[in-house]
Amino acid sequence: MTIAAVQSKPAPAILPGSGGMRGAFSDLFWRRPQLLLLLMLLPPVLWLGIVYIGSLFALLLQSFFSIDEFSGLINREFTLKTYGDLFQAANLDIILRTVTMAALVTLAAAVVAFPIAYYAARYARGRWKALFYLGVMLPLWSSYLVKIYAWKLILAKEGILTWLLAKLNLLWLLDGWLSLPIVGGNSLSVSFTGTFIVFVYVWLPFMILPVQAALERVPGNLVEASSDLGASPGQTFRNVLFPLALPGIVAGSIFTFSLTLGDYIIPQIIGTSRLFIGQAVYSQQGTAGNIPLAAAFTVVPIVIMGFYLWGAKRMGAFDAL
Amino acid sequence: MTSAVSFKQVSRHFGSVRAVDAVDLEIAPGEFFAMLGPSGSGKTTCLRLIAGFEQPTAGSISIFGERAEGVPPYRRNVNTVFQDYALFPHLNVLDNVAYGLMVKGVGKAERLKAAEEALSLVRLPGYGARRPGQLSGGQRQRVALARALVNQPKVLLLDEPLGALDLKLRENMQEELKSLQKVLGITFVFVTHDQGEALSMADRVAVFNDGRIMQIGTPEDIYQRPKTRFVADFVGSSNVLPPDFVQRYSGQHRWGSLRPESIRVSSAASGDGVAARLVGTNYLGATTRLALDADGLRLHAMVPAGTALPAEGEAVMLTFNRESLHLMDEPA
Numbered sequence: 001m002t003i004a005a006v007q008s009k010p011a012p013a014i015l016p017g018s019g020g021m022r023g024a025f026s027d028l029f030w031r032r033p034q035l036l037l038l039l040m041l042l043p044p045v046l047w048l049g050i051v052y053i054g055s056l057f058a059l060l061l062q063s064f065f066s067i068d069e070f071s072g073l074i075n076r077e078f079t080l081k082t083y084g085d086l087f088q089a090a091n092l093d094i095i096l097r098t099v100t101m102a103a104l105v106t107l108a109a110a111v112v113a114f115p116i117a118y119y120a121a122r123y124a125r126g127r128w129k130a131l132f133y134l135g136v137m138l139p140l141w142s143s144y145l146v147k148i149y150a151w152k153l154i155l156a157k158e159g160i161l162t163w164l165l166a167k168l169n170l171l172w173l174l175d176g177w178l179s180l181p182i183v184g185g186n187s188l189s190v191s192f193t194g195t196f197i198v199f200v201y202v203w204l205p206f207m208i209l210p211v212q213a214a215l216e217r218v219p220g221n222l223v224e225a226s227s228d229l230g231a232s233p234g235q236t237f238r239n240v241l242f243p244l245a246l247p248g249i250v251a252g253s254i255f256t257f258s259l260t261l262g263d264y265i266i267p268q269i270i271g272t273s274r275l276f277i278g279q280a281v282y283s284q285q286g287t288a289g290n291i292p293l294a295a296a297f298t299v300v301p302i303v304i305m306g307f308y309l310w311g312a313k314r315m316g317a318f319d320a321l
Numbered sequence: 322m323t324s325a326v327s328f329k330q331v332s333r334h335f336g337s338v339r340a341v342d343a344v345d346l347e348i349a350p351g352e353f354f355a356m357l358g359p360s361g362s363g364k365t366t367c368l369r370l371i372a373g374f375e376q377p378t379a380g381s382i383s384i385f386g387e388r389a390e391g392v393p394p395y396r397r398n399v400n401t402v403f404q405d406y407a408l409f410p411h412l413n414v415l416d417n418v419a420y421g422l423m424v425k426g427v428g429k430a431e432r433l434k435a436a437e438e439a440l441s442l443v444r445l446p447g448y449g450a451r452r453p454g455q456l457s458g459g460q461r462q463r464v465a466l467a468r469a470l471v472n473q474p475k476v477l478l479l480d481e482p483l484g485a486l487d488l489k490l491r492e493n494m495q496e497e498l499k500s501l502q503k504v505l506g507i508t509f510v511f512v513t514h515d516q517g518e519a520l521s522m523a524d525r526v527a528v529f530n531d532g533r534i535m536q537i538g539t540p541e542d543i544y545q546r547p548k549t550r551f552v553a554d555f556v557g558s559s560n561v562l563p564p565d566f567v568q569r570y571s572g573q574h575r576w577g578s579l580r581p582e583s584i585r586v587s588s589a590a591s592g593d594g595v596a597a598r599l600v601g602t603n604y605l606g607a608t609t610r611l612a613l614d615a616d617g618l619r620l621h622a623m624v625p626a627g628t629a630l631p632a633e634g635e636a637v638m639l640t641f642n643r644e645s646l647h648l649m650d651e652p653a
């Protein structure tokens with residue numbers, strides 16, 4: 001009855017167009033959805049294609065030029081001389097150091113992130129879940145530099161960590177660790193251990209979030225089914241949880257690995273005077289003015305990440321996506 | 322003889338919710354036992370208590386005479402067919418079936434052979450290389466069954482395993498499960514909310530409501546001789562008759578139940594019986610279900626399709642045999 005009251009006159013079976021440009025465009029886009037897609041994708045594709053891929057290509061091109069050692073000018077002739085320089089022992093050291101650090105940081109981030117992500121995916125509900133997201137994301141909202149300088153204070157010889165360990169009578173542990181070769185140093189803030197700790201801290205959210213998303217997609221009854229079939233919790237982890245979380249771990253490791261490969265600020269502020277790839281790029285293109293070598297250095301993480309993704313794909317890490 | 326599964330005053334409370342409340346239960350070895358009840362009645366929680374996914378708040382559970390409280394699921398020789406099958410998506414069908422043997426450390430060749438045999442048992446030979454995602458619902462159900470049976474469990478638990486299948490497939494699987502159970506001789510405990518399924522498959526049925534068992538008995542007991550109004554109503558939607566009505570026909574002031582198929586319907590003209598009015602007809606294929614109103618009492622009758630029926634709204638006379646009026650234990 002109310003419907004009849006609203007419809008004072010009989011409605012037509014086909015409604016008239018809304019008229020004007022907007023109506024015409026709506027109808028056109030409805031009939032040709034590809035046109036709308038094209039219009040939406042064109043600006044980002046142009047941006048990525050010209051600005052991003054273009055500059056990457058220019059970079060790649062630079063790495064095949066060389067520098068004239070006397071005049072310091074760039075010689076724009078194709079040569080592999082710069083790559084020859086790149087494979088000098090000192091530069092290989094830098095590459096090896098950076099890749100080792102990136103691998104260790106990735107491994108540690110995965111180990112630390114997994115239980116946190118597991119808790120968030122399996123047990124946290126409502127308020128606790130919101131708190132989890134807040135806790136993970138909050139560090140991402142504050143300035144990167146502030147966090148790093150905060151860590152410098154924490155790790156310094158006069159810092160809170162040393163103070164705490166002294167109170168706990170565990171200073172011998174720290175001193176023992178710092179006296180070790182390579183990982184040690186005068187204090188944590190000037191050792192590779194310090195660099196490692198800060199890298200793990202800064203990139204951890206990038207590991208937690210994808211792992212949590214992957215675990216969230218694992219139905220809870222798979223864990224029960226595994227247990228029901230006689231698997232101990234350890235076996236369930238190895239045979240069910242870990243393989244199903246692997247795409248998330250790989251996704252997270254792409255972030256932690258590549259971000260560590262390219263970073264030049266953390267090792268600058270916390271760590272030894274020995275260089276990482278990012279620092280080498282920074283100094284080569286800045287003070288040294290050797291743009292071709294800087295470009296060649298930049299190609300290294302790109303190639304490593306290429307191999308990394310290829311290996312991850314072969315391992316089947318993307319199968320479950 | 323020791324029971325396959327024995328519950329003594331078992332309760333499982335979630336906060337203030339009594340999911341299972343002081344349940345006593347004995348399931349005999351080799352029995353096909355059904356737990357029937359509406360959702361939230363505690364039947365699935367009982368199953369999970371047997372599997373070990375839940376621990377009782379009070380009471381004791383034993384499986385083949387051995388105490389099961391505090392024993393984790395992976396140390397119970399009991400396997401479950403899950404409602405949505407819970408197949409491992411990252412493993413192929415053969416590895417899914419061989420999973421239980423794999424975690425027990427059975428060698429690869431041996432466990433794959435056993436898995437292949439189990440797949441033949443559920444009539445899926447040669448499906449081993451496929452992924453669970455490539456199978457239909459019915460096939461997944463069979464894989465889940467093979468995955469449980471390959472471990473030769475002492476008790477097989479089935480949690481509404483046929484719920485997601487369409488009618489035809491469900492009827493086939495009912496027969497298959499029944500014959501499989503006969504061949505293997507394993508104790509089956511089957512949870513369902515479908516009374517037809519429970520009656521047709523089980524040796525004995527426990528009817529659950531509000532965390533308690535209302536009645537345990539053979540399908541015939543449950544169907545013909547319900548003890549309470551709930552059982553009469555839930556199993557086969559019987560007509561529940563109030564004590565005053567029952568007293569007129571049996572002389573006893575007790576709740577009664579009368580199966581819809583026991584009621585005969587004729588035109589109002591003919592003699593004695595219960596005067597009623599036909600308020601609706603529901604064509605069900607083989608039978609027609611009639612909704613009747615006997616002076617305010619709502620009744621249902623089931624008559625063979627093709628029976629000549631009065632028009633809706635007309636007066637009719639209902640008759641039934643005195644023997645088919647069942648008196649229930651529930652106090653008036």
